[in-house]
Amino acid sequence: xxxxxxxxxxxxxxxxxxxxxxxxxxxxxxxxxxxxxxxxxxxxxxxxxxxxxxxxxxxxxxxxxxxxxxxxxxxxxxxxxxxxxxxxxxxxxxxxxxxxxxxxx
Numbered sequence: 001x002x003x004x005x006x007x008x009x010x011x012x013x014x015x016x017x018x019x020x021x022x023x024x025x026x027x028x029x030x031x032x033x034x035x036x037x038x039x040x041x042x043x044x045x046x047x048x049x050x051x052x053x054x055x056x057x058x059x060x061x062x063x064x065x066x067x068x069x070x071x072x073x074x075x076x077x078x079x080x081x082x083x084x085x086x087x088x089x090x091x092x093x094x095x096x097x098x099x100x101x102x103x104x105x
Contacts, residue, residue, distance in 0.1 A: 013050030014050070015058075016047055016048040019047060019062075022065050023048075023065060026065055030044050030045065037060035038060055039057055039061070043057050059071075
């Protein structure tokens with residue numbers, strides 16, 4: 001995959017090609033895939049040729065192709081804030097007093 005794309009149209013075309021390859025790898029024709037996705041064949045053709053589509057159509061097709069794990073790669077859930085990794089915790093400047101109850105217990 002090229003590192004830089006000059007237009008969103010190029011990205012749409014690349015995404016469409018990959019979805020088409022995924023569909024063909026699953027040995028599905030456009031009609032069957034469109035029916036499974038609950039969309040028209042024309043909507044699927046538009047998506048696969050990079051002629052524009054909706055996010056809903058993309059999600060329906062990914063689900064029909066049993067490839068929702070692609071969403072995790074596209075928009076992973078962040079478990080650690082990257083900025084927190086840059087911040088160093090401050091070193092304590094003085095010792096804390098232990099509460100009286102804790103010392104006696």
